[in-house]
Each structure stands twice: as C-alpha cells, then as structure tokens.
Amino acid sequence: METRITKHPILNFPKKSRIPFFFNGKKIYGLEGDTIASALHANNIKVLSRSLKYNRARGFFCGIGKCASCLMRVNNVPNVRICITPLAENINVETQDRGFGKLPEDDFKEYPLKKVDVDVLVVGGGPAGLCAAVESAKLGADVLVVDEGSRIGGQLIKQTHKFFGSSDEMAGVRGIEIAKVLEDEVKSLSDRIKILLNSTVIGYYESNTKDKHRFAAVKRLGYENELYEIFCKKAIFSCGAMENMIAFPGNDLPGVYGAGAVQTLMNVYGVKPGKRVLMVGAGNVGLIVSYQLLQAGVEVDRVVEALPFIGGYHVHAAKLRRCGVPIYTSHTVSKAHGKDKVEGATVVKLDKNWSIIEGSEEFVECDTICLAVGLTPSVRLVAQTGAAIEYIPEAGGYVALHNESMETTKNGIFVAGDLSGIEEASTAMLEGKIAGISAAASLGYGDKRMNEKRKKELLEKLASLRAGPFGEKPRKAKQNILKKFSEIKRR
Amino acid sequence: MKEYEKTGILSVEDINIPDMKYLRKGVAIIECVQEIPCNPCVTACPFNAISMKDISSIPMVDFDKCVGCGKCISICPGLAIFVVKVRDDGFAEITMPYEFLPIPKIGEYVTLLDREGKKQGKGKVLRVREGSRKTFVITVEVKEELAMVVRNILVKSRGE
Numbered sequence: 173m174e175t176r177i178t179k180h181p182i183l184n185f186p187k188k189s190r191i192p193f194f195f196n197g198k199k200i201y202g203l204e205g206d207t208i209a210s211a212l213h214a215n216n217i218k219v220l221s222r223s224l225k226y227n228r229a230r231g232f233f234c235g236i237g238k239c240a241s242c243l244m245r246v247n248n249v250p251n252v253r254i255c256i257t258p259l260a261e262n263i264n265v266e267t268q269d270r271g272f273g274k275l276p277e278d279d280f281k282e283y284p285l286k287k288v289d290v291d292v293l294v295v296g297g298g299p300a301g302l303c304a305a306v307e308s309a310k311l312g313a314d315v316l317v318v319d320e321g322s323r324i325g326g327q328l329i330k331q332t333h334k335f336f337g338s339s340d341e342m343a344g345v346r347g348i349e350i351a352k353v354l355e356d357e358v359k360s361l362s363d364r365i366k367i368l369l370n371s372t373v374i375g376y377y378e379s380n381t382k383d384k385h386r387f388a389a390v391k392r393l394g395y396e397n398e399l400y401e402i403f404c405k406k407a408i409f410s411c412g413a414m415e416n417m418i419a420f421p422g423n424d425l426p427g428v429y430g431a432g433a434v435q436t437l438m439n440v441y442g443v444k445p446g447k448r449v450l451m452v453g454a455g456n457v458g459l460i461v462s463y464q465l466l467q468a469g470v471e472v473d474r475v476v477e478a479l480p481f482i483g484g485y486h487v488h489a490a491k492l493r494r495c496g497v498p499i500y501t502s503h504t505v506s507k508a509h510g511k512d513k514v515e516g517a518t519v520v521k522l523d524k525n526w527s528i529i530e531g532s533e534e535f536v537e538c539d540t541i542c543l544a545v546g547l548t549p550s551v552r553l554v555a556q557t558g559a560a561i562e563y564i565p566e567a568g569g570y571v572a573l574h575n576e577s578m579e580t581t582k583n584g585i586f587v588a589g590d591l592s593g594i595e596e597a598s599t600a601m602l603e604g605k606i607a608g609i610s611a612a613a614s615l616g617y618g619d620k621r622m623n624e625k626r627k628k629e630l631l632e633k634l635a636s637l638r639a640g641p642f643g644e645k646p647r648k649a650k651q652n653i654l655k656k657f658s659e660i661k662r663r
Numbered sequence: 664m665k666e667y668e669k670t671g672i673l674s675v676e677d678i679n680i681p682d683m684k685y686l687r688k689g690v691a692i693i694e695c696v697q698e699i700p701c702n703p704c705v706t707a708c709p710f711n712a713i714s715m716k717d718i719s720s721i722p723m724v725d726f727d728k729c730v731g732c733g734k735c736i737s738i739c740p741g742l743a744i745f746v747v748k749v750r751d752d753g754f755a756e757i758t759m760p761y762e763f764l765p766i767p768k769i770g771e772y773v774t775l776l777d778r779e780g781k782k783q784g785k786g787k788v789l790r791v792r793e794g795s796r797k798t799f800v801i802t803v804e805v806k807e808e809l810a811m812v813v814r815n816i817l818v819k820s821r822g823e
C-alpha cells in the first residue's frame with residue numbers, strides 16, 4: 173500500500189530526502205521530518221511492542237506523547253516515546269521485550285542540571301499557552317514556554333479545516349494558519365519569550381525561595397535527557413487534553429487509534445493511517461477527521477455514534493454525507509477483529525437503554541478504527557501544585573477550579589484552554605489571554621485599569637462564544653467551576 | 664428531534680428557499696440551520712446581504728441585496744453556502760465549495776452528487792475559481808429539477 177500522501181487539496185508535502193535507519197536489525201527508510209513512529213508507519217510497521225501479560229501486539233494510540241503505548245528501545249535507550257521522537261540517520265529502533273525496557277548497557281550518565289529563573293512559566297505551547305505568553309510578555313514579563321513537542325502550536329498544527337467563531341478572531345482561517353500567526357507573534361517578542369521544545373515539565377517541588385514556584389522539566393536531546401530546574405513567580409498550565417478510550421474486545425490492537433493520532437499522522441507527517449477507516453464518534457472531532465481522511469485519499473466506511481443524534485455541528489455532518497459517507501446514530505463498535513492488527517470490526521445497534529439489539533451485528537471491513545469519543549483534561553501536573561481539583565462532567569473530567577482571572581485556588585498558579593475544561597481553540601486563546609494578563613498584572617506589570625478593561629472585554633467575547641445551544645455545556649462547566657472556586661475561597 | 668440531527672441530511676423544508684424571481688438572477692442558499700458561534704459569512708458579503716442578530720444566531724440572506732457573486736462560498740468554514748441560479752432553458756447553475764483533488768476543468772462532465780452522496784447523473788463544469796485559502800468554487804450545469812438536489816461533485820481522477 174502507498175502510505176505516503178503526495179497530493180493533497182490543502183497541504184503541500186514536498187519531496188524530502190530519505191533517511192536510513194534500522195528496525196529490529198533490518199535497514200529501512202523514513203523521510204526527513206519524520207518521527208520514528210511516522211517512519212515506521214509509512215513502512216507499514218504497526219506492531220511496536222507486546223503486552224507484558226498476554227504478549228498481545230500493541231501499536232500507538234495518542235500520537236502526542238501522552239499514552240505510553242509506543243515505547244521502544246532506541247540506540248539501546250529503553251522506553252523512548254517514539255511518537256514524539258524525531259527520526260535520525262542510522263539509529264537502531266527495537267521492539268522492547270514484553271513491555272520491560274532493558275537498561276542501557278553503557279554507564280548511567282549524570283544528567284546535567286540547568287537552572288532557569290523567569291517571571292512566568294507557561295506549561296504547554298498550544299493556542300492557550302501561546303496567547304498567555306504573548307499577553308504576559310507584552311506587558312513586560314519574562315516568559316518561558318515549555319512544550320513536549322518539536323514545534324509549538326499544540327493541536328492547531330494538524331487542523332487543516334477552517335475555524336468557526338468570530339470573524340475578528342480568525343474565523344474562516346485554517347488551524348494550521350492560526351498556528352503560524354501565533355508562532356510569528358511569539359517570535360516577534362523573542363527578547364521576552366523563551367521557548368523550550370522537546371521538553372516535558374515533570375513535577376512541582378517545594379521551593380526554598382519565598383514567592384517562587386519550582387518545577388522540573390526534562391529536555392530530550394537525541395535519546396538522552398537534560399534536566400531543568402525552573403523557578404518562576406507565576407505558572408500558567410495549558411497542557412491540553414488526552415484522548416478517551418472505550419472498552420471493547422480488541423481495542424488494544426494496532427490500528428485502533430485516537431482521532432488526534434490519525435490527524436497528526438496524516439496532516440503533520442503526510443502518512444496515511446490505513447486504507448479504510450471505521451470512525452467511532454460523530455462529535456465535531458469525528459466528523460472533521462473523517463472529512464480530512466477523505467481529503468488525504470483514505471476511505472471512510474462509515475461513522476458510528478452511540479447517541480441517538482449527531483453531536484457535532486450539522487454543517488460538518490453535511491459535508492461528509494454529501495461525499496457519500498453514512499452516519500449511523502445509536503450504533504457503536506463492539507469488537508475489533510484481527511490477530512496482530514485490525515482487519516475489521518463489528519458494529520451494533522443500540523436500543524434506548526444503550527443495550528445491544530440482538531441480531532444487529534454487522535461486520536465492517538477496515539484496517540483502522542479511529543476513536544473520537546471525547547477528551548479528558550490533562551490535570552495531573554497542576555494537581556501536584558496543590559490547586560483544588562474537582563470532577564466537573566461538563567468539562568470532560570477532573571479540572572482545576574479557577575476564578576474569572578483563570579487563577580486556581582493555589583496562589584500564582586493559573587490554567588487555560590482544554591486543561592481547564594474541554595472546549596475549542598477559539599475559547600482556549602481567549603482564556604490564555606486572560607491568564608497571561610492576570611499573571612503579569614499580579615506581578616505589577618502594565619496599567620491596572622487598562623489590564624482590567626482588557627480582561628473584561630475578553631470575558632465578554634468568551635460569553636458570546638458560549639452563547640447558543642452548543643455553548644450550553646461549557647457554559648455550565650464554567651459556572652460550576654467558578655461557583656466551587658468561591659465556595660472553597662470562602663471557607 | 665429534527666431528522667437532520669440523526670442523518671446529517673437537510674430536507675428542502677429545513678432551508679430558506681427564495682421565490683423563482685430571485686432564483687432567476689442567482690442567489691445564495693445558506694444551508695446552516697443551527698445556532699453555532701460563527702459569523703464570517705456576514706463580513707464576507709460585499710453587499711451586506713447576510714445578517715445575523717448575534718454570533719450564535721442563524722444567518723439570513725436578504726435576496727433583494729444578494730447578487731449571487733459567490734464571494735461568501737469559500738469563506739464559510741462549514742462549506743454550507745451554495746449559489747443557485749435557475750436559467751430559462753430548463754437548466755440551473757449551482758456554485759459550490761470544493762476541497763478535493765483533482766480540480767475539474769471547465770467544460771468537463773463530472774458526476775453530480777446529492778446531499779447523501781448519491782449519484783444524480785452528470786453535469787458540465789461551467790466555472791472554476793480558486794476561492795479563499797485553497798477552497799475552490801465550482802459552478803456546474805444541472806437540469807432545473809436538480810437545482811435543490813445536487814450539492815457536490817465527484818471528479819474522476821486522471822491517472823497521472
């Protein structure tokens with residue numbers, strides 16, 4: 173199967189030079205700009221590891237470094253997350269024996285420790301984090317943005333569709349272009365905004381300096397690590413969200429991917445996830461990714477949705493339907509077939525009580541099952557700081573409680589974007605701006621009245637985006653978060 | 664629950680369809696029926712023909728003001744706007760957004776598709792224009808009775 177996308181109606185995939193590397197001792201080729209995962213996938217290699225207990229084949233799932241299902245051994249270093257590790261010439265990539273990574277044979281190196289001291293630390297350089305950084309820096313603060321990926325932009329770098337929203341906030345512009353606009357803005361402020369890429373913030377530690385927070389981050393250099401100790405007066409968490417999984421037999425087979433992973437593979441690396449896809453979930457993400465699969469030249473057999481109605485916008489459903497892709501509401505996937513990779517799926521119809529209607533089983537021929545069944549905010553790290561966390565169903569799971577300035581119950585710790593409730597890039601950017609202004613303002617930067625005025629304008633814009641029936645869920649989520657925040661503060 | 668919320672397919676009753684007098688000159692048919700936070704169509708129209716109470720309301724076309732220029736078609740992120748012109752020779756012209764490859768050529772006959780992706784015969788491509796940000800705007804000729812039926816095209820790939 174031809175796995176590389178060469179022609180695309182929206183994206184350009186120029187010819188790139190070939191990079192040789194070794195997979196389990198065999199020489200194969202990837203392309204410049206690939207991650208190890210995209211290069212393997214382009215070679216039709218989907219089995220990346222074996223499960224510890226049952227020796228089952230495992231492939232990747234999230235594609236953005238968050239699920240640890242893609243761990244491999246690279247140049248003798250075990251447990252490398254290959255979905256976010258760039259490919260390099262002649263590296264040795266090996267399947268790890270049954271989940272455990274062998275320790276590197278050469279001596280353990282003392283990791284060099286670097287110290288950084290900034291006004292504002294931004295964890296996560298997606299739309300929320302970048303907007304926060306820009307606002308803080310514009311007011312005069314020194315900012316450090318840390319991101320796990322090899323480039324900034326978060327989810328935007330794979331969104332090839334035009335965004336909804338207000339025409340004075342870049343609606344009608346493709347996500348990939350919005351990422352570029354934000355990147356340029358950050359670069360124009362490079363004297364105040366420093367960016368640390370390929371780096372993961374891993375923990376919050378007691379600080380010996382008063383009024384300062386202390387974090388540790390690991391930067392991946394090749395397959396080695398460099399440790400950073402980061403001191404900051406304020407920290408803004410904008411780590412985004414993690415894709416949800418659903419339970420069905422075979423859901424761990426290579427070929428069952430999160431929608432975000434599929435999008436990353438095809439729109440960032442130009443690799444087709446498969447030939448024929450079953451999409452699970454008819455929310456906006458499922459509908460949009462299905463349409464983008466068609467644009468990449470991949471067949472979409474159908475979209476199944478367990479709810480009795482389509483959750484995403486009708487306009488997204490309509491553009492898929494007129495391409496001939498059926499959408500089955502009250503249907504779900506009940507089984508993935510295949511030995512070492514997906515070779516098909518069973519879909520079933522559900523009754524009013526969500527029980528499978530007997531005899532409704534249908535076999536769908538496909539090599540990829542794409543799950544677009546919701547996202548869960550990535551709050552683990554912000555929870556470590558001691559900020560109060562609560563389960564808010566409308567926000568997509570556990571989130572940090574915050575006030576209108578996006579500050580959590582922990583002094584100096586702010587949140588913005590999907591991490592503070594699953595929503596949209598448009599709202600993430602506005603929340604980021606508010607957090608950025610609030611953090612800088614609390615350090616005395618900018619004119620007090622002006623800061624308050626801007627925050628008020630941004631809050632009004634947020635409210636207008638959350639108006640209407642589709643805004644009901646985030647509206648409720650945010651009301652609850654604010655209410656619970658003030659309850660805690662009153663205690 | 665509306666039928667389209669289950670199927671993703673609008674019926675003609677869901678859409679605001681103008682009188683023949685307007686269809687003869689060619690006007691925008693907006694197939695955006697839900698209250699979503701979105702408004703670039705409003706600012707895209709040079710003739711102020713599209714209006715909205717606020718960002719979450721449904722866009723309305725003033726068919727007196729609309730001249731059928733098609734400028735709004737490629738701006739709309741929902742790809743939900745079509746310009747329909749019914750000629751007096753039994754044919755109609757449908758102008759639609761298109762984001763696939765290959766791009767059809769003028770004069771080429773392409774397969775016509777309805778809102779469900781079902782084939783509705785062939786139609787001739789009259790105009791091809793590159794619109795905003797890589798969305799193409801294609802005009803096809805269809806039989807008059809298909810004016811409110813055809814909403815997409817399938818272009819045969821040229822084995823290059």
Ligand SMILES: Cc1cc2nc3c(=O)[nH]c(=O)nc-3n(C[C@H](O)[C@H](O)[C@H](O)COP(=O)(O)OP(=O)(O)OC[C@H]3O[C@@H](n4cnc5c(N)ncnc54)[C@H](O)[C@@H]3O)c2cc1C
Nearest residue numbers: 296298299300319320326327373411412589590596597598
């Ligand atoms: C298919 C799809 C279609 C969408 N369509 C639209 C749309 O049309 N319009 C719209 O407005 N929105 C849309 N969205 C939603 C939008 O993409 C998200 O809401 C938005 O990206 C959230 O921004 P964020 O900055 O909060 O998080 P993200 O964009 O997820 O960015 C988070 C960043 O944090 C980094 N990170 C996480 N943890 C760490 C750590 N510990 N250390 C360092 N870095 C870390 C990650 O690498 C990432 O770069 C869509 C989403 C999807 C999946």
Ligand code: SF4
Nearest residue numbers: 708729730732733735
């Ligand atoms: S077709 Fe032209 S005149 Fe009519 S609404 Fe669209 S932009 Fe305005």
Ligand code: SF4
Nearest residue numbers: 695701703704739741
């Ligand atoms: S731009 Fe398109 S999707 Fe947005 S409101 Fe207008 S018609 Fe609807």
Ligand code: FES
Nearest residue numbers: 235237239240255
């Ligand atoms: S961490 Fe690599 S696929 Fe999830």
